[in-house]
Amino acid sequence: MSPATIGQSQESAAGAEVAGALVRVRDVHKVYTRGSERIDVLQGVNLEVPRGDFVALMGPSGSGKTTLLNLLAGLDRPSGGSVQIGEDHIDKMGEGELARWRSHHVGFVFQLYNLLPTLTAERNVELPLLLTSLSASDRKRHVAAALAVVGLADRGKHYPRQLSGGQEQRVAIARAIVADPTLLLCDEPTGDLDRKSEEEILDLLQALNREHGKTIVMVTHNAHAASRARRIVYLNKGQLQSEAMQ
Numbered sequence: 001m002s003p004a005t006i007g008q009s010q011e012s013a014a015g016a017e018v019a020g021a022l023v024r025v026r027d028v029h030k031v032y033t034r035g036s037e038r039i040d041v042l043q044g045v046n047l048e049v050p051r052g053d054f055v056a057l058m059g060p061s062g063s064g065k066t067t068l069l070n071l072l073a074g075l076d077r078p079s080g081g082s083v084q085i086g087e088d089h090i091d092k093m094g095e096g097e098l099a100r101w102r103s104h105h106v107g108f109v110f111q112l113y114n115l116l117p118t119l120t121a122e123r124n125v126e127l128p129l130l131l132t133s134l135s136a137s138d139r140k141r142h143v144a145a146a147l148a149v150v151g152l153a154d155r156g157k158h159y160p161r162q163l164s165g166g167q168e169q170r171v172a173i174a175r176a177i178v179a180d181p182t183l184l185l186c187d188e189p190t191g192d193l194d195r196k197s198e199e200e201i202l203d204l205l206q207a208l209n210r211e212h213g214k215t216i217v218m219v220t221h222n223a224h225a226a227s228r229a230r231r232i233v234y235l236n237k238g239q240l241q242s243e244a245m246q
Contacts, residue, residue, distance in 0.1 A: 020051070025045055026081050027044050028068075028071065030042040030076070045239065054206070054231070056219075066187060085105060088105070103131040106182070107128075108176055111187060113165075117160050125147060125175045126142075152167060166201060169197070177214070182215065184216045198225070
């Protein structure tokens with residue numbers, strides 16, 4: 001992988017409609033029980049995300065946004081309905097198969113970065129590659145490319161404590177894209193940042209989408225952050241309410 005080829009295997013953003021849907025969520029329900037109480041978190045959600053799309057998922061707290069994101073990542077399973085990513089029906093996979101699938105197809109960006117403080121930026125970015133068969137030299141090249149894409153080629157030897165919050169989130173994004181995943185999932189990626197760092201991260205996500213063809217689904221409460229996506233989807237009380245095109 002190089003800065004020029006991250007996303008090479010993906011369709012370009014401009015060709016999203018031609019490529020068709022990458023994500024297909026069909027009549028998805030998610031139910032939790034707390035003692036005798038039944039909690040219907042998702043209630044018959046249907047969603048399609050074309051390759052190369054950038055979708056912001058909005059809604060009030062408790063509406064099911066993070067639950068839906070976890071279902072797309074294969075971190076949770078639906079109580080009913082189906083979740084298909086590309087040709088893979090991930091709701092039907094076993095745990096081992098899901099773990100292998102995630103390592104190749106999903107990059108996750110969290111609000112609080114989730115970097116290991118005892119590892120340098122390079123080592124944090126390398127972590128997903130340790131699950132692959134790449135040689136040490138190949139891993140090093142992939143890490144260098146990912147850090148270059150996020151503008152931190154000169155910060156690889158720094159530890160998280162030596163970086164600003166915005167830089168830490170850039171490292172987290174480099175970690176998410178280092179294996180060239182099919183789908184980039186972001187859970188409140190700007191929620192812990194000041195306005196300047198927020199703008200830098202949103203610029204970076206837009207560049208990954210528009211220049212590298214990455215398909216992105218981003219959960220956010222922030223209307224400004226959502227406005228940077230190509231499309232906004234609203235969840236309320238476990239149901240898809242409406243969509244807004246940018």
